Amino acid sequence: MDINPSIFHLVTRFCYGYKIELSADNIVSVLCIAYYLEMSDDHSSNNLLNKAVTFLEQRVLMSWSETVKALCICSDKILDKLANVGLIEVFLDSLIEKALNDTRLLQDLITLPLRLYEPLILEVSKHNVSLENLVASVCNYANRWVFEKDSGDGSVSRNKREGIEAVERLLPHQRGTISSGFLFKSLKESIFLGACSDCRKGFEVRISNQLDMARAKDLQILSPTEDGSYDIELLKTILKSFYSNDSVPDLSRFVSVARMLEEFLLEAAASDAGLRVGTFKELAEIAVAASCDVLSYSDGIYRAIDVYLERHRDLIESEKMEACRFLHCKKLSPEACEHASKNEKLPLRIVMQVLFVSQMQIRDKVAREMKGVVERTENQVDEVESMSKKLLKLEIEPDYMKKRKIENLECVVHCEKKKTSVWREVKRKFGCMTSSTMDACSCHIKKRKTYHSYK
Secondary structure, eight states: OOOOHHHHHHHHHHHTTOOOOOOTTTHHHHHHHHHHTTOSTTTOSSOHHHHHHHHIIIIITTOHHHHHHHHHTOOHHHHHHHHHTTHHHHHHHHHHHHHHHOGGGGGGOTTSOHHHHHHHHHHHHTSSOOHHHHHHHHHHHHHHHTSSOOOOOHHHHHHHHHHHHHHHHHSOOOTTSSOHHHHHHHHHHHHHTTOOHHHHHHHHHHHHHTGGGOOHHHHHTTOSOTTSOOOHHHHHHHHHHHHTOTTOOSHHHHHHHHHHHHHHHHHHHHHOTTOOHHHHHHHHHHHHHHHTTTOSOOHHHHHHHHHHHHHOTTOOHHHHHHHTTTOOGGGOOHHHHHHHHTOTTSOHHHHHHHHHHHHHHHHHHHHHHHHHHHHHHHHHHHHHHHHHHHHHHHHTSOHHHHHHHHHHHHHHHHHHHHHHOHHHHHHHHTTOSOGGGSOSOOTTSOOOOOOOOOO
């Protein structure tokens, strides 16, 4: 086996009886060489293998940081030796136990080799751990080992391809647990590195499940490609997956995607000076298809066209018409129509269509206002007729009915006054008042029958 000179010097010193210093940096190499040289109890009671194992148990495995440090410097050959003697499981069990107690520690694992990192995360993910910390660890690992620029070495590219495939396997599928920007970046990297189809498909599915949470700049990650074009087919694949997803519960998610695509079209028109008319038309077609049934107006499409024509002043009339091909003038707001009708960058045919739409909007507005006036007038007429009927009913009422009502009203008032004269009633009962002084009203007293006696 290959022996590091410093480790060979340390073992030699031990053999000659000198004191040696073990640490997390050299303990794995010392274990491997002691096992290889069979420096065990069969050789001596004070053997190097026992000394190294004791140090590993008492000083390294008891500490999270020391365990990570001991593993992060291991080469593939040393890891193979550890696997042969069963020590890989010992290290991983120690880290997993500590990680389950505090998942925040997972972010310290980005220095581990992939062959150690992946089984550790897979095992931790089987338990009820914080997804936030788990995802943070995987994303940090990808930024460290996959997304860093390299010199183009074939072996490095192969390691990166293995890394991005492992990242896809380790990431959860729950909606919203991973940023859309990271997913788009991972998808683009998987395509560039030639990762397996399952890896690419995994990122596409995650993106489509939360496409409404993405932003226009996330879509920009996918394009332009190396030849300066846009991956239109990839964008269509993602959108098709999103719209075919039965789990989309409400219209608001479709609205979010439609607005994002309009903004993406606007940013593409503003930022890419070399954007060809054909490519712009394809992107506009996608944006229009997403917005036609969910957005009331196509003002976002118009703004993108306006910016594109501004940046490409040298276009001929036919090319301008191609850029405006998917502009639906009937879905422009009155404000957008007013702006477009004075826009000299637009083709003349489009301006004429906008003017026609403006006239139709004015006509419809006037018709709606007139309809409102008529309805209000009819309501007022109905109210006047109803009041007139009530007044007419009062006027034709017989005079004797009016007189009867007045007399009854006076009696009621008199009786109410009488009820309040408590002291007056008391005096009457005690004979302090004569009949001549009592009120003349007897409307509340029933008439008694008069009986005559005959002799």
